Amino acid sequence: MLADPHIPVLLQPILAQCAPVEGVWLDGTYGFGGYSRGLLGAGAARVIGVDQDPDVIAQAELPKGIELIQGRFGELDTLADVPLDGVVLDIGVSSMQIDQSARGFSFMRDGPLDMRMSQSGPSAADIVNRGDEEFIADILFRFGEERKSRRIARGIVAARNDAPITTTLQLADIIKKNLPYPKPNQPHPATRSFQALRIAVNDELGELARGLVAAEAALKPGGLLVVVTFHSLEDRMVKRFMQIRSGNAPRANRYAPETEADAARFERVTRKAIEADSDECAANPRARSARLRIARRLDAPAAYTDPADIGMPAIDLSKGGIL
Numbered sequence: 001m002l003a004d005p006h007i008p009v010l011l012q013p014i015l016a017q018c019a020p021v022e023g024v025w026l027d028g029t030y031g032f033g034g035y036s037r038g039l040l041g042a043g044a045a046r047v048i049g050v051d052q053d054p055d056v057i058a059q060a061e062l063p064k065g066i067e068l069i070q071g072r073f074g075e076l077d078t079l080a081d082v083p084l085d086g087v088v089l090d091i092g093v094s095s096m097q098i099d100q101s102a103r104g105f106s107f108m109r110d111g112p113l114d115m116r117m118s119q120s121g122p123s124a125a126d127i128v129n130r131g132d133e134e135f136i137a138d139i140l141f142r143f144g145e146e147r148k149s150r151r152i153a154r155g156i157v158a159a160r161n162d163a164p165i166t167t168t169l170q171l172a173d174i175i176k177k178n179l180p181y182p183k184p185n186q187p188h189p190a191t192r193s194f195q196a197l198r199i200a201v202n203d204e205l206g207e208l209a210r211g212l213v214a215a216e217a218a219l220k221p222g223g224l225l226v227v228v229t230f231h232s233l234e235d236r237m238v239k240r241f242m243q244i245r246s247g248n249a250p251r252a253n254r255y256a257p258e259t260e261a262d263a264a265r266f267e268r269v270t271r272k273a274i275e276a277d278s279d280e281c282a283a284n285p286r287a288r289s290a291r292l293r294i295a296r297r298l299d300a301p302a303a304y305t306d307p308a309d310i311g312m313p314a315i316d317l318s319k320g321g322i323l
Contacts, residue, residue: 007284008034010228010292013274014088015042017294018224023085024048026218028073028211030056033066035088040065044086050079052118072118074210076218083220089211090228091204108188110169115194115201124197128165133157142313143205143233144196152178152193168194195231200315208234209307212241216265216305219297225266226294233313235273235291240310242268242295265302266295 011034015021021042027035030049039047040063049068051057057070071079073089113125128136133153140149155178156165165171172190179189199205215225225242229235247264276287308314 007286008038009090009284009287009290010274010276010280011035011038012280013276013292014038014226014228014294017269017274017292018042018086018226021086024080024082025086025088026050026076026080026084028076028087028089028215029091030060030068031090033060033062035090036066037063039086039088048080048084050076054119072207072211074207074214076211077214080218084218084223085220086224086226087215087219088226088228089208089215091208091230091234106168106194110167113166113168113171115198117202122201124171124201125164125166127197127200128156128171129160138315139200140193140196142196142315143199144192144194145233146192146196148179154178199233205233205237205312206307208237209241209305209310209312212238212310213302213305216245216297217302221297221299223297224269224294225297226292229291229293230286230289233311235293237310237312238293239273241305242266242293244305244309246295263300265298265300267298269294269296 014035015038019042021039021044023044024046025036025039025044026048027033027039028050030036030051033049036047036049045065047066049060049062049066050071050073051068052070052072054070057068060068062068069079076087113123113128115124127139131139133150133156136156137149137153140146140152146152152175155174156171159165159174165174172188172194175190175193182189212225212227219225227238229238245264245266246268247262248268270293273291273293275292276284276290280287
């Protein structure tokens with residue numbers, strides 16, 4: 001069992017906003033189990049942990065009251081065996097994955113260029129070595145909001161013509177060489193590109209969109225949807241979903257009668273995103289970019305939400321010469 005260096009972000013605000021915590025909860029990104037243990041300690045009768053990473057499943061030591069299932073939170077409505085009192089989704093990569101150089105998530109540690117949370121399917125190396133230039137540039141721009149995406153993509157294609165790009169530091173060096181020298185206190189030049197590749201490899205935004213819909217189907221009336229995000233793309237999607245599903249999104253025709261599809265299925269518990277305070281940021285730097293949003297399930301039956309309606313960037317990940 002790995003030591004637990006992970007501090008669950010915004011756990012205390014979650015427990016405070018959700019009090020009293022009771023019934024059956026689902027932790028959609030189990031990792032080291034920090035949220036699950038926090039929920040159990042706060043009063044949950046049972047917590048269903050879900051994680052797609054086989055290393056998490058193999059190494060977990062579960063206290064009484066927590067069970068762990070391998071899967072994605074996009075399918076959480078089929079993994080839960082009862083209607084849920086709460087769902088917690090912590091979006092993005094865990095410290096367990098970042099801290100292991102062999103997983104290939106970090107530009108600060110040399111390792112194979114992998115980034116696959118599930119350890120299956122195409123890797124980041126497949127994208128940068130087999131994807132065409134336009135496809136790579138679109139990924140970097142749409143998923144990483146990297147303004148120099150086309151310059152970086154050209155540099156990647158030129159470099160791979162000399163030798164395959166197989167390691168994290170090799171890719172980070174290529175990116176660095178194709179960007180202006182960073183100013184003091186700016187993030188590492190590879191930050192946005194590595195984020196974009198990780199999101200693409202794991203279809204993180206698609207999984208988020210599916211997870212929100214699945215949570216709506218799995219929650220009982222009164223149940224809570226709790227989502228922690230770490231960058232603006234994710235937060236915008238969650239904010240938009242909660243606006244639409246609470247009936248607060250602008251309608252195309254305000255004079256038209258309300259339809260079943262427009263019926264509110266959530267009420268927002270948090271009107272604005274909750275951020276970590278200075279003490280938590282000092283203790284856990286990862287918390288600095290975190291945003292917490294919470295909504296409570298209402299009685300209206302669950303319905304489908306188009307990912308495009310909540311602002312998911314559209315890239316066909318089956319194209320680009322990868323699959």
